Amino acid sequence: MLAGIVGDLSSRFSTPLFAPHLTLQGDTETTPELLEQAITAAAEAVAAFAAPVSVVEGSEAYFRSFYARFAVSPALAKLKQALDPEGFASFMPHVSLLYGEVEAEAKAAAIAEINARLAGRAIRFDRVGIVTSGQDVPIADWRVVASVALRSA
DSSP states (O other): OHHHHHHHHHHHHTOOOOOOOBOSSOSOOOOHHHHHHHHHHHHHHSBOEEEEEEEEEEOSSGGGSEEEEEOOOHHHHHHHHHHOGGGGGGOOOEEEEEOSOOOHHHHHHHHHHHHHHHTTOEEEEOEEEEEEOOTTSOGGGOEEEEEEEOBOO
16 A cells, blocks of 8 residues: 555656655664574564554655654564664654655645545554665665564464
């Protein structure tokens, strides 16, 4: 469902297309091998879960232009603490739905439209992945290099 929304918004606003995701840890120098060990351990400690969208909102930040925001649930808190404890204090769980600059009035209308569809709707989270991405990697080149399922509930 979220991929469909990202695709629709990308087409509507001529913005980059990407796979929707909730970032637990941003750019890092940690090796892929150590990251895979870390996500495997974190995934074993947290069962798959659903969390409701708190609100759909936007900002001026390129990678947070338009997003679905979530509360810091116990499961999200545990994953964040396991994978990026230094970033926990500023953790704002969200799934971006559009990257880039969009005309303000059209963006506000789209945010209101998508918020009416998503606010309160539960989204299922069932895996943790490692993605080659970052501000210095073109979005079209982002790739999932490892993925581990969260523990069965």
